[in-house]
Amino acid sequence: MQNMRDIQRRIGSVKNTQKITRAMKMVAAAKLKNAQDRAEDARPFFNKTVEVLRGVFTRTRETSHPLLAEREGGRHLVIVITGDRGLCGAYNHKVIDIAEEILEEEEEVSLMVLGRKARDYFRRRETDIMAEYIQLDDYPGYGFANNLADEIIHHFRAEDVNKVSMIYTHFNSAISQTVKTMQLLPVEKFNKAEEDSIAVEEQAEQMDAETAGEEAKSKKYVDYIFEPSPAEVFDNILPQYLINVIYSALLESKASEFGARMTAMDSATDNANEMIDKLTLKYNRARQAEITKEITEIVGGAEALK
Amino acid sequence: MAAAPKIQFEVVTPQKLVYSEKIDKLEAPAIDGLIGIWPKHAPLVTAMKIGVVRVVKDGEESQIAISEGFMEVQPDKINLVVRTAELPDQIDIDRAKSAKERAEERLEKERDNIDFARAEASYDRALARLKAAGHQDHGYDRL
Numbered sequence: 001m002q003n004m005r006d007i008q009r010r011i012g013s014v015k016n017t018q019k020i021t022r023a024m025k026m027v028a029a030a031k032l033k034n035a036q037d038r039a040e041d042a043r044p045f046f047n048k049t050v051e052v053l054r055g056v057f058t059r060t061r062e063t064s065h066p067l068l069a070e071r072e073g074g075r076h077l078v079i080v081i082t083g084d085r086g087l088c089g090a091y092n093h094k095v096i097d098i099a100e101e102i103l104e105e106e107e108e109v110s111l112m113v114l115g116r117k118a119r120d121y122f123r124r125r126e127t128d129i130m131a132e133y134i135q136l137d138d139y140p141g142y143g144f145a146n147n148l149a150d151e152i153i154h155h156f157r158a159e160d161v162n163k164v165s166m167i168y169t170h171f172n173s174a175i176s177q178t179v180k181t182m183q184l185l186p187v188e189k190f191n192k193a194e195e196d197s198i199a200v201e202e203q204a205e206q207m208d209a210e211t212a213g214e215e216a217k218s219k220k221y222v223d224y225i226f227e228p229s230p231a232e233v234f235d236n237i238l239p240q241y242l243i244n245v246i247y248s249a250l251l252e253s254k255a256s257e258f259g260a261r262m263t264a265m266d267s268a269t270d271n272a273n274e275m276i277d278k279l280t281l282k283y284n285r286a287r288q289a290e291i292t293k294e295i296t297e298i299v300g301g302a303e304a305l306k
Numbered sequence: 307m308a309a310a311p312k313i314q315f316e317v318v319t320p321q322k323l324v325y326s327e328k329i330d331k332l333e334a335p336a337i338d339g340l341i342g343i344w345p346k347h348a349p350l351v352t353a354m355k356i357g358v359v360r361v362v363k364d365g366e367e368s369q370i371a372i373s374e375g376f377m378e379v380q381p382d383k384i385n386l387v388v389r390t391a392e393l394p395d396q397i398d399i400d401r402a403k404s405a406k407e408r409a410e411e412r413l414e415k416e417r418d419n420i421d422f423a424r425a426e427a428s429y430d431r432a433l434a435r436l437k438a439a440g441h442q443d444h445g446y447d448r449l
Contacts, residue, residue: 226351228338233352233376244387247320
């Protein structure tokens with residue numbers, strides 16, 4: 001049986017840890033509320049951006065813009081979005097694992113890491129890091145997304161890299177987040193399935209269902225008018241597409257981080273409770289044993305005196 | 307007489323869906339100048355600059371102050387995706403006024419560095435807000 005004082009000390013330390021995890025859980029919950037609102041408010045914006053622009057690129061034959069250029073082979077720039085801090089379950093590692101997969105599959109990969117966790121991890125492994133950003137804002141601004149977009153556009157135009165993708169975490173709910181990979185450059189066209197799902201959505205929006213099918217088909221190729229010219233329009237809207245998409249990904253990732261941290265800290269607090277219960281039981285047993293021992297000794301002593 | 311044709315018009319920003327109505331027509335500031343859209347317009351894509359969108363719905367005109375973004379037009383639908391968009395009653399006039407003064411000061415000082423472009427953009431944004439809010443002394447010929 002463990003010494004009573006040892007057990008008491010352990011109970012004390014578990015209680016202290018529990019105070020910390022409980023506080024962290026509450027902080028994460030408060031921040032989650034705000035981050036979640038932002039991420040969810042930005043979703044229609046993100047969806048519209050993707051729907052409109054990729055729709056335009058898919059349906060137009062105008063593809064001569066430098067940012068749409070598909071070049072064979074070359075370097076692949078991967079943007080990895082993680083948090084600055086740990087204690088948020090598998091949040092950071094799920095993202096890092098996907099990045100590792102890409103690193104294993106492809107030869108020439110450079111990383112742009114966001115968040116201290118990804119930076120430290122890939123620094124230790126001496127992966128090629130092209131740029132790093134740490135101490136990210138809890139509520140990322142549009143300006144930051146703007147800078148990131150400028151930087152990747154610069155590298156893509158200079159042909160340092162021939163492909164740019166981004167790994168981020170999509171926020172489903174406080175207890176469920178999905179890691180997603182998205183190709184940023186060259187801008188991907190819709191594949192068949194996505195095209196259909198949007199056509200269906202558009203159909204549902206239209207009152208007159210019979211002609212909708214035909215319209216959806218004819219939308220496959222629309223000769224858009226580009227005002228004033230395709231080159232100028234793409235010069236303006238492609239960077240905006242990137243900024244919007246990166247901005248949304250930053251918001252989603254932050255909301256996910258807080259969600260993951262809240263869940264992790266919640267279960268840590270529960271585990272601490274369980275542990276305290278077990279230790280208290282152990283402590284009571286030890287105390288009982290001690291008392292029994294003392295009584296036996298006293299009785300034994302009295303017997304001996306007779 | 308048949309009802310006048312309408313066109314669905316949506317304005318989206320990172321904060322929210324600002325506007326979603328069936329409208330008669332609109333006039334918006336594209337990068338190469340004002341552009342007017344009526345229902346059944348040919349498919350069109352253009353980039354927007356900071357300015358004021360004038361929307362006519364059921365014969366009544368309303369104004370929306372917008373900043374950079376882009377617009378996709380389809381015969382039955384207009385999608386306007388911009389960084390900020392405000393209806394007149396959402397505009398903080400005092401804030402826009404002081405932003406305009408700040409930007410004016412900076413425009414005086416920083417003739418040729420990178421901040422000039424920023425100051426100019428914030429000047430334009432302030433002007434667009436004041437104009438949409440129906441303010442008179444906004445020196446609006448810039449937009």
